[in-house]
Amino acid sequence: MAIEAINEIKSAEEKAYETIKNAQSESNAIIKEAEAKALDEYKKVLAEAKLQGKKIMDDAVEEAQKKTVPILEKGGKETDSIKNVLEERFNKAVNLVIERIVNVNGNS
Incomplete structure (x- = not known):
């Protein structure tokens, strides 16, 4: 009987280990x-x-581009205006120099 009990305990231990x-x-x-x-x-x-980060970045770039178009257009117009004023002044200066040359040479 003791051997059976020991065997049962050993079997239970093996099952528990498994x-x-x-x-x-x-x-x-x-x-x-x-x-x-x-x-x-x-x-x-x-x-x-x-x-999502790429979309946010793309949207921001697109928005920035939309905002810069009017600024660039305005800048282009202002540049043209300045060029016209400078060209007018240049032409006046050339005409003054020509008049002086003609007047100096004409009076000789």
Whole structure:
């Protein structure tokens, strides 16, 4: 009877050891699966954030370009205006020099 009890205890210990071993193995598998899922989710979130960031940047560039068009047009008009004034002044100066040359040579 004592031998049977010892054998039953030994069998129970072996079953308990096997149960613990299976539980650890299953726990490791669950952890690896959870880590893989977490990594996949992280990659998805990161990719989505990059897309959103790119869209925000593209929208900002487009908005900036829209705002710069009128400024550039105004600057172009002002530049043309300044060029016209300078050209008029230049032409007047040339005419004055020509008049003086003609007057000096005409009076000789």
